[in-house]
Amino acid sequence: MSERSMARAEGATVQPQLRGVPAVRMEAVYKHYGDFTALNEVDLKVAKGEKIVVCGPSGSGKSTLIRCINHIEKHDEGLIYVNGVELDHQRKNIDAVRRDTGMVFQSFNLFPHMTVLENCTLAPMTANGMSEAGAKDLAMHFLTKVRIPDQAAKFPGQLSGGQQQRVAIARALCMRPKIMLFDEPTSALDPEMVKEVLETMKKLAEEGMTMLCVTHEMGFAREVADRIVFMNEGKVVEQAAPEEFFKHPRSERARTFLDQIIH
């Protein structure tokens, strides 16, 4: 398909930019829930254009990590910079960071009382002051990109899970984020719908989007990720390129984890 090969050509020109301001920089970040330490001295640097897959056992802090990046969770200690903006707890910085980041949730979190199109136009119109016509054009552009323009007038409840998740991706893209955060985007999907969502994400990766993705889809990780970040008990235990990580996991914990998910 010409559309896809074009996307690939576009993407090929965008290389991970290893110098300059990183897309995300976390330094000694801690997050506590009561006595429980969900993030324990996490350091992480993500370059612009880089694709990171975060994996690890359930409860290891993957969601917390990714949710701290757009301040849906407040970190307690340490520094987080997103595109050079420090996430202290000031409103204007939080707002700037949220404008730079898009997020896709495991449970889609589409607004059920709005049509697909309204889901996509709400933020551009209310947060960016776009005209209705402009926002609709933009929404149709991204709905076409995730290959469901024909569902624009439907309500989320009338779509399959895979379609809903693709709408969620389009909705996030309508705010033209520079970084996309995915928290287990395919975990709530029936197996036959996983592929369409992963394809959409691959396409986004090919276009040079900076991505942080919590997922257990190891095929996707192998194919798309520049780096795998393995977490356990709130710590980043291991970071490596996919081949390296899958072939020679350094930690015992990563080895048992890989044994469990790859049969």
Added chain:
Amino acid sequence: MSHFSPTAAVSYFFNYFLMKGVLVTIGLTVAAVVGGLILGMGIALLRMSSNPVLAGAARFYIWFFRGTPLLIQLVVIYSGLPQLGIKFSVITCALVGLILNEAAYLAEIVRSGFMAVSAGQREAAWALSLSPWITFRRVTLPQAFRLMIPPLGNSINSLLKATSLASVISVEELMRRSDMLMQEHFQILEVYAAATAYYLILTSVWDAVQRRLEKHFGRSSAAKTRRVAASAPVAQASVEARA
């Protein structure tokens, strides 16, 4: 004298004096709903606040007004407060009592409605950089409101009937005027047949309005299934008898 006269019942139904009582009943209900919703939303906000003093005060209010009969509340406001030098007109007493009481029920309905909207909805709104006001106005409120309609409808239905308690403090609404007609003509069954017919008409009209509202606000199929699932606990708050 042991008979029932349908023609007398019909004539009471079209009795101008009784009809004016119906208007007062409607007026009391509408005013109590509007006032109760405004006050109830305020109390619900306090109840959900993270400040323990405010939340505690709201909880006390709800506990107090749901835990005592409306009849006592009305009598205390009408005959008890003058003892402390606080005196209102009859109609004000009825409105104050009905609003204070209704607000306690509506506060719980409003609160359960908001609590039933998943945290993920708010998180998605934040992630999209929506302002707190837009998040409330366009994301949380419409979904909470849809969840509130069934219990709200039930509460308004019982309020409509509970206005009859205002007759005890001599507000001339439908019940009081029926009593007055009855005492004048001694046609007990005929007078109350007419009054009963009016109450049935009013509650049925409201039922129809409620169904329309539910249909209007329940457009999407997903929202429908969610509403059914979520309204069960919400409805419990409003089915308790009030008088």
